[in-house]
Amino acid sequence: MSTLNVDTINGQDVHATGVVSAGGALKAPNYADSGKPASAEPGTVIYNTTGTDVEVWKGTSWLSLGAGNMRTWTTETRPSSPSVAQFGFNTTTSQAEIFNGSDWLLFGSSADGASSALFDFTTFTFKSIVGRGNNEGPSASQIQQEYGSEPWNDGQYMKQGAAQGFQKWTVPEDGNYEIEAGGARGGRDLGSGQYDFWGAKIKGTFALTKETELEMVVGVGGNQYYSPHGNHAGGGGGSFVKNATTNQLMLVAGGGGGSMGGSYGWSCGRPTGHAYGRSGEYGGRVSCYCQPSQPSPGNGGSSCGGHVGGAGAGYNTNGSDGSGHCGGVQGGRSWNNGMIGGRGDYCYTSSGQENRGGFGGGGGGNLTSPGGAGGWTGGCTGGNWSSYGHCGGGAGSKNTGTAAQNTEGGNSGTTGGQYQGNGYIKITKT
Secondary structure, eight states: OOOOOOSOOOSSOOOOTTTBOTTSOBOOOEEOGGGSOSOOOTTOEEEETTTTEEEEEOSSSEEEOOOSSOOEEOTTTSOSSOOTTOEEEETTTTEEEEEOSSSEEETTOOTTOOOOOSSOOSEEEEEOOSOTTOSSOOOHHHHHHHTTTOTTOSSSSEEEOSSTTOEEEEOOSSEEEEEEEEOOOOOOOTTTBOOOOOEEEEEEEEEEOTTOEEEEEOOOOOOOOOOSSSOOOOOOOOEEEEETTTTEEEEEEOOOOOOOBSSSOGGGOOOOGGGSOOSSSSOOOOOSSSOOOOOOTTSOOOEEESSOOOOOOOSSSOOOOOOSTTSOOOOOOOGGGTTOOOOOOOSSSGGGOTTOOOTTTOOOOOSSOOOOOOSSSOOOEEEOTTTSOOOOOOOOOEEOSEEEEEEEEEEOSSTTSSSTTOOEEEEEEO
């Protein structure tokens, strides 16, 4: 670039070829982006014909003086070698952006490049929506209706997942999220049921990125009615949270097993510790008349003996079906089989519906023993009519988060709404 040095000017008019336009105004040297000088003396002014803007060399880079409208470009045409703090409007994304020295950031975003949130979010508790005793989850329309005018309830950020009752929610922005889940309680005969076996409460913190989809199953309590023997109650369903974007299971709160009645099965001493939703990965099982085999973590529960309830589902496989007494007693179904609760024996109910397991993989109840619970690893069942029955096993839990808190039988409150011990999943941005 040529330089004109002038000490004193006395005349009224100065004419210099190349720096004065035809109209008499001062004209700065014109350059396109690709032809700008790599450096200049501080204070040098040019006109950028690419950006239609006046720029000054500030000693390290060219700085726009904002003489024209904001520069516009597409993602493909924006400057390939921008200066720090170069600013413009990207017509591809319809977003203003600024260069931080290494990356283009949305204007007003954090330094790590995280963009603005998809919607405002602080905390929310996702519910089972359907009532206690339902072995299938809510329909897509029920999900939409339940969550009303929430900003994310638009059919895009909240929708049905891979099966009926699976709730798929989108993470609004990068950050840490605390997820707390409660497994649902087991059924308790309305006439002579002895115990309330609460599901586990599981809590952890997870680093999640914007637009990650979380797929959730919220457990439902096992069904119950006035049965003739008091044992015909379903196991509770587990509550599951899966990262559907990465296909990784994040957290599971195991449900509680079904309760025995007060008339039969006392020869085993009526143990109960195994029947609450478990804090560890294994489901509950009892050795009395017989010993159910130990399932591998993540699989459905097992059963042994005569006229026993269905075992609870694990994440990977179904729970074992029950045995005898009119037949048809089902174990809970796994994730890939829709997490449907198993049907109970149908000697005294219509198709075994009043003693079915809850959505989330609960097993159906039977004459000798109630159903096992659904969860990461299903609860087991066992016994023999009429002296050796025992309560359904609680399901195992899983927690891959940090700051983990696993509480056996911890979901004895009303966080899930509708009834005490209903399943729930609470997500909070920390």
